[in-house]
Amino acid sequence: MTKRLAITLTMVLVLALALVANGFAARNPREIIIGMAQEPDTLNNMLSDMSATSQAVGGLTDDLLERDGNWKLFPQMATQIPTIENGLWKVLPGDKMQVTWQLKKGLRWRDGREITAEDFEFTWKVIMNDDLGVPSREVSEMIEKFEIKDKYTFVLHFKQLYHLANLGLDYNPIPKHIFEPIVKSGAKAFAEADFTKVVFENGPYMVKEWVRGSHLVTVANPRYNGTEKAKVQTVIFRFIPNTNTLMANLLAGAVDMLTPVGLTLDQGLALDKMIRDQKRGTDYGVQFTTALTWEHIDFNLDNPWLKDKRVRQALVYAIDRQAMVDALFEGKQFVSHSYLPPKHYGYNPNVKQYEYSPAKAAELLAAAGWKKGADGIMENTKGEKMILTIHTTAGNAVREKVEMIIKDQWKKIGIELKIENVASTVLFGEISPKRAYEHMTMYAWTSPPTTNPYGLWDSSQIPTAENAYAGQNRPGWRNAKSDELSRAILKELDEKKRIALFHEHQALWSEELPSIPLYFRVDVSATHKNLQNVKPTGNTTPITWNVQNWSWAN
Structure with missing residues (x-):
């Protein structure tokens, strides 16, 4: 343990004891208090890709299918999973497909209105509405027709193989x-809808x-009649952005658990x-749960310096x-060499790996027209100094340490790094999704076990x-070969051929490096020993996927 960490933990313990002295440790058996370091930017998960949003919404909404703690799919709102074998998934001539969904009867929204096929048709139309800015519609844009058979049955007509x-x-x-009526009022009304007042819940x-x-x-x-009714009456999410303060609250008993959006490794x-x-x-x-969460640094490839892949490669070679x-x-986490984790079925173990080499970095920078100036900072033929800016979530202790390591190592080869961290709501609400950064942003995303490159790297996205x-x-x-491969992966139903396409795409990606692959994370959570049935997943399924089953031991 480093001296710095030991001092920090001493401070945490002092704060924890102070919280206990102030009476925060009392526990109500009818409630669960969850601590998170980030606050959702919205509860409208159509407009958010924050992990904090998915954790908070996990117990508020059900879907057709869900994955359990072992990554196995199970029907949630659907009566069964469509397959080719049961006839609900059909491959048609002309590379088209039909998938039939059958809803469980009697499912209801929070206000008591029954959930029907019309709700799903409306949802599809909202996703496809160009004015609303939904972050991803990878699946929905492949659907050419939404057919309602009856109140509880609908058919998705795919215009291509998927x-x-x-x-x-x-x-x-x-x-x-x-x-x-909200959507008819426009994108602003949809984005600003008050999710503490409008009905959107269909979960426990x-x-x-x-x-x-x-x-x-x-x-x-009280109107939930899905899988199982909630065993605990109240679940409270407390937002504590400083991770040291967050841990102090845990030690003091002020929170019952910390989600993976809460406890640094x-x-x-x-x-x-x-x-x-x-x-x-x-x-x-x-709990240390092997995860599909990829920590990385996105380049802005519209920046004239970073357009040159030799510069991007040099920056990676210069990080140990x-x-x-x-x-x-x-040893709990490992270096990544691809955007896919080794547990993904399409992972390519033979992609190019960038072992630490300051000499190779300097060689690539020289080939790209950069050399050290009198002050030791790299400059190009225009006299521009290579001073790069990075943004990440302020208050995240691990990311701040990573930034300092990179800053020190890049300085050795003549690159200056300016650190300008911001609140998570700013990073994920403005800077990253709107590409409002000059050089780089550092953050993580959690991939589902079925991730493919189209939604992540296709130029249309x-x-x-x-x-x-x-x-x-x-x-x-923007890479034509990447687009060709990502689109082929979507359509290839033969798994062996699809894996070969995955491998080819990753080989191209690791050569071009649109992002710096840092490492794959384990999900770290902490739970009171008397809180039962908490099952972290390590993927995009939030830890709250089965929150209705959580309960306190007697």
Whole structure:
């Protein structure tokens, strides 16, 4: 343990004891308090790609299908999973497909209105509305017709082959009777709809109160008749952006658990050691769950310096990523060489790997026209100094350490790094989705086990003002071969051929480097030992996927 971390933990313990002295440790068996370091930018998950949003919304909304803690799909609102074998998924002549969905009867929105096929049709139309700025419509844009057979049955007509056609739409359904007038009022009304007042819940919990900057209170939905009714009446999310303060609240008993959007790995390791050494926090257990969360740095490929792939490659060669993960994560996390994790079925283990080499970095920069000036900073033939700016989430201790490591290592080869961190709501609400950054942003996304490159790297997925900033290709990578491969992957139903396409795309990506691959994370969570049935997933399925089953041991 470093001296700096030891001092920090001492301060955390002092704060924890102060919280206990002030009476925060009392526990109500009818409620669960969840601590998170980030606050959702919105509860409208059609307009958010924050993990904090998915955690908060996890108990508020159901979907056609869901994945459990073992990544296995199960029907949630649907009666069964469509397959070719059961006849609900049909491949047609001309490379078209039909997928039939059958809804469980009697499912209801929070206001008691029954959920029908019309709600799903309306949701599809909202996703496809160019004016609303929905971040991703990878699946929905492949659907050429939405056919309602009856109140509980609808058919999705795909205009092309798609290997994941039986997973549903891009987003959970929203109620037509509530949102139709809102959508008619325009994009601003849709974006600013007050989700503490409008009905959108169809899950085991519903919103009672949201105090921005403080907490979100959800309570059991009395009209829920989906999988199982909630066992605990109230679930409260407390938003504490400073991760050290967050851990102090856990040690003091002010929160019952910390989600993966709450506990950094170094703090998880330290807390785990405290518990094992019987020093503090013995009422809690720390979970390290192998995850599909990719920490990376996006380049802005419209920047004239960063358009040159030799510069991008040099920047990666100049980071000792292995030493970084060894120093920060005690072997719990590993360097990434692709945007896909090794557990993904299409992962290519033979992609180009950028081992630490300052000499190779300098060689590439020289070839790109950069040399050290009198002050030791790289400059080009125009006399421009290579001073790069990076943004990430302010207050995230691990990311701030990563930035300092990169700053020190890049300085050795003559590159100056300016760190300008911002609140998570600013990073994910403005800077990253609108590509409003000059050089780089650092953040993470969690991939589903079925991730493909189309929504992430296809040139059609670059967010712009013209498409209302829809799309996930935030670096702005434009590569014809990448587009060809990503689109072929979507259509290839033969898994062996699809894997070969995945491998080829990753080889191209690792050569071009639209982003800096840093590492794949483990999800770290901490839970009170008497809180039962909490099952972290390690993927895009939030830890709250089964929150209605959580309960306190007697």
